[in-house]
Amino acid sequence: MSQQLLRVKDLQVEFKSGSITNKAVNGVSFDLDANESIGIVGESGSGKSVTATSILRLIPNPPGKITGGDIYFKGNNLLEMSNNDIRKVRGNEISMIFQDPSTSLNPVFKVGNQLMESIRTHQNVSKKEAKKKAIEMLELVGIPAPEKRMNMYPHEFSGGMRQRVMIAIALSCNPELLIADEPTTALDVTVQAQILNLMKDLQARLQMSIIMITHDLGVVWETCDKMIVMYAGRVVESGEVKAIYQNPLHPYTWGLLDSQITESQESTEALSAIPGSPPDLSYEIKGCPFADRCPYAQAICYETTPELAEPYQGHAVACHFQTTEQQLERREDAYVDGSTSRS
Amino acid sequence: MEALLEVKDLKKHFPVASTIPFKKSTQSVKAVDGVNFNVYPGETLGVVGESGCGKSTMARLVNQLITPTSGIVHFKGDDLVTMNKETLRETRKKIQMIFQDPYASLDPRISVGELIAEPLVIHNVGDKASRKKRVEELLEIVGLNKRFADRYPHEFSGGQRQRINIARALTINPELVICDEPVSALDVSVQAQVINLLKQLQAEFQLTYIFISHDLNVVRYTCDRIAVMYLGKIVEIGTYEQIYSNPKHPYTKALFSAIPKESPFDDKERIILKGTVPSPLNPPSGCSFHERCPVAIDICSKQEPNVVTTANTHQASCHLIQK
Numbered sequence: 001m002s003q004q005l006l007r008v009k010d011l012q013v014e015f016k017s018g019s020i021t022n023k024a025v026n027g028v029s030f031d032l033d034a035n036e037s038i039g040i041v042g043e044s045g046s047g048k049s050v051t052a053t054s055i056l057r058l059i060p061n062p063p064g065k066i067t068g069g070d071i072y073f074k075g076n077n078l079l080e081m082s083n084n085d086i087r088k089v090r091g092n093e094i095s096m097i098f099q100d101p102s103t104s105l106n107p108v109f110k111v112g113n114q115l116m117e118s119i120r121t122h123q124n125v126s127k128k129e130a131k132k133k134a135i136e137m138l139e140l141v142g143i144p145a146p147e148k149r150m151n152m153y154p155h156e157f158s159g160g161m162r163q164r165v166m167i168a169i170a171l172s173c174n175p176e177l178l179i180a181d182e183p184t185t186a187l188d189v190t191v192q193a194q195i196l197n198l199m200k201d202l203q204a205r206l207q208m209s210i211i212m213i214t215h216d217l218g219v220v221w222e223t224c225d226k227m228i229v230m231y232a233g234r235v236v237e238s239g240e241v242k243a244i245y246q247n248p249l250h251p252y253t254w255g256l257l258d259s260q261i262t263e264s265q266e267s268t269e270a271l272s273a274i275p276g277s278p279p280d281l282s283y284e285i286k287g288c289p290f291a292d293r294c295p296y297a298q299a300i301c302y303e304t305t306p307e308l309a310e311p312y313q314g315h316a317v318a319c320h321f322q323t324t325e326q327q328l329e330r331r332e333d334a335y336v337d338g339s340t341s342r343s
Numbered sequence: 344m345e346a347l348l349e350v351k352d353l354k355k356h357f358p359v360a361s362t363i364p365f366k367k368s369t370q371s372v373k374a375v376d377g378v379n380f381n382v383y384p385g386e387t388l389g390v391v392g393e394s395g396c397g398k399s400t401m402a403r404l405v406n407q408l409i410t411p412t413s414g415i416v417h418f419k420g421d422d423l424v425t426m427n428k429e430t431l432r433e434t435r436k437k438i439q440m441i442f443q444d445p446y447a448s449l450d451p452r453i454s455v456g457e458l459i460a461e462p463l464v465i466h467n468v469g470d471k472a473s474r475k476k477r478v479e480e481l482l483e484i485v486g487l488n489k490r491f492a493d494r495y496p497h498e499f500s501g502g503q504r505q506r507i508n509i510a511r512a513l514t515i516n517p518e519l520v521i522c523d524e525p526v527s528a529l530d531v532s533v534q535a536q537v538i539n540l541l542k543q544l545q546a547e548f549q550l551t552y553i554f555i556s557h558d559l560n561v562v563r564y565t566c567d568r569i570a571v572m573y574l575g576k577i578v579e580i581g582t583y584e585q586i587y588s589n590p591k592h593p594y595t596k597a598l599f600s601a602i603p604k605e606s607p608f609d610d611k612e613r614i615i616l617k618g619t620v621p622s623p624l625n626p627p628s629g630c631s632f633h634e635r636c637p638v639a640i641d642i643c644s645k646q647e648p649n650v651v652t653t654a655n656t657h658q659a660s661c662h663l664i665q666k
């Protein structure tokens with residue numbers, strides 16, 4: 001058995017804006033072993049980024065606050081660590097590729113200097129060595145003419161190039177845990193394939209663990225061992241990637257899979273889409289948070305919130321109708337053209 | 344049919360700061376380097392190509408957000424490059440843009456409602472009440488709650504912000520919408536909603552789209568014609584059937600073989616390209632793809648290939664194509 005590296009337990013995060021409290025993350029739990037990778041998927045606004053930034057304790061406070069739960073990293077509770085200690089963990093043992101490139105690259109400094117600075121904060125190397133390593137990293141993430149690019153500013157890079165610079169920064173410190181928040185969204189498939197290969201390579205070489213946040217299920221199939229599906233700040237399904245692919249259980253997961261555009265999709269037919277929009281998290285949600293949009297919802301779904309349970313070993317789901325006692329039958333037309341077809 | 348947009352030999356070369364102080368640099372990034380294409384009313388032209396090949400730069404040139412180094416951009420027969428400021432302002436109403444980065448493109452100090460109404464205010468359309476109504480209508484169209492009008496961009500997730508961007512681009516009923524990676528920041532379920540929405544709006548309002556995306560499945564699904572860019576040039580253009588079922592350029596072939604897996608059990612053969620994208624600072628001689636091309640011959644490193652028309656509406660630039 002490999003060793004447990006990270007354990008997130010019942011994480012709760014809130015954002016306050018005036019008198020409104022937004023429960024962005026509401027009881028998220030998962031484990032991650034050394035050298036293992038987990039994918040986090042879920043609708044926009046479901047709390048994926050907030051979960052990830054909580055691990056590094058980088059939730060802006062105010063308005064945000066971690067109001068409950070524990071995050072153990074190598075046995076230590078990150079939420080109880082002193083500011084000084086957590087700073088040592090950040091960008092060293094745990095590094096993160098942020099979803100928002102504009103917050104992580106400073107527009108007034110040259111890209112090369114930012115990369116070198118990051119290398120030198122975490123590694124005891126000379127300026128010259130840092131420069132060499134920086135150029136090497138840019139090359140590794142597929143930036144052409146890296147020496148020249150070192151002297152350019154972020155705005156002189158294309159969207160995908162900026163994203164790759166951030167990947168280079170995150171990987172330059174050989175972390176034990178890499179949190180990658182939509183790392184390849186701005187990248188075309190050829191570069192994406194190259195970056196994912198690079199991550200897998202480093203993972204094998206350094207025994208690195210990865211948390212991969214993405215909305216691209218292809219990326220999850222390609223890089224992850226297990227995955228969690230989030231909805232409205234909660235985990236609605238979790239398990240091995242292959243198990244979820246073969247036997248997805250939650251109606252939301254079905255909707256996600258149906259919404260994917262495949263190679264055989266006819267452009268004359270509308271894409272299947274989940275109707276409506278996610279719930280406003282500043283209101284108390286009664287019952288299952290997905291009930292409003294669920295083609296299979298029954299009266300009980302609007303009354304009681306389903307708990308995560310494991311109808312199959314290692315494969316959990318939070319749905320009243322997916323239990324050991326009873327199962328739902330997946331309907332092919334459930335999400336056709338995004339209007340609810342409730343039975 | 345008459346083209347809505349006609350682009351001829353469009354170029355943008357960005358000067359590069361010299362590394363030697365006080366010495367003027369002679370180098371430039373040839374971000375867009377001689378691009379030709381037409382866009383016809385009501386169609387969707389897809390633009391695909393590797394990161395850094397010049398897609399966003401081309402989009403910004405079409406919209407005149409940056410001035411070209413040379414070349415022509417005709418919109419409904421009028422040249423945007425030489426047009427006077429006043430006329431350009433009016434014409435621009437008809438060309439809207441959805442940007443790639445949903446974070447950088449929304450001013451954090453302005454409420455969502457004001458952001459979406461902004462084009463109405465700039466162009467002096469309607470009164471306060473009608474603007475408010477339009478904002479609510481647009482929020483609904485893009486799948487957001489009406490109440491969000493009073494909130495600020497930082498309170499939203501990446502995907503939610505992109506929907507705000509789309510609402511804003513649609514505010515004043517444009518004719519041509521340039522979508523720069525409009526759905527790449529969205530999760531698949533919202534992506535499907537937005538694509539359905541863009542298609543439905545297109546049919547309803549006869550919109551014309553230029554659709555930049557690196558997701559080839561999205562492009563295949565949304566576009567009538569596809570232009571494949573490589574290092575500042577269009578190397579192949581054709582209908583989506585032509586590009587998907589009968590690609591001519593070796594780069595197009597490699598690109599389509601790199602589509603990610605459709606299942607965790609999928610073991611798919613990929614054409615992995617040799618080396619990295621060459622630098623637009625110093626593009627290779629001859630055909631700019633020759634260094635990475637699996638089938639390159641002698642002439643490819645020496646001479647730039649001409650555009651070959653292989654079939655009606657299908658063109659590619661490669662020495663190895665037989666007419």
Ligand SMILES: Nc1ncnc2c1ncn2[C@@H]1O[C@H](COP(=O)(O)OP(=O)(O)OP(=O)(O)O)[C@@H](O)[C@H]1O
Binds near residue numbers: 015046099215497
């Ligand atoms: N700084 C903030 N202030 C207020 N609310 C916030 C802040 N950051 C996030 N939120 C809220 O927390 C919720 C979860 O946001 P989060 O960014 O985690 O979503 P996500 O799952 O990463 O979505 P996406 O796929 O769009 O990136 C959202 O409702 C969002 O509005």
Ligand SMILES: Nc1ncnc2c1ncn2[C@@H]1O[C@H](COP(=O)(O)OP(=O)(O)OP(=O)(O)O)[C@@H](O)[C@H]1O
Binds near residue numbers: 159
């Ligand atoms: N303002 C600028 N100054 C200097 N170079 C620039 C500037 N804007 C873009 N470039 C360069 O032009 C080239 C093309 O950039 P562009 O943003 O058009 O690429 P893209 O095809 O949109 O890529 P991506 O898919 O990564 O968004 C890149 O080499 C980039 O570094």
Ligand SMILES: [Mg+2]
Binds near residue numbers: 049050
């Ligand atoms: Mg996010």
Ligand SMILES: [Mg+2]
Binds near residue numbers: 159160523
């Ligand atoms: Mg771009």
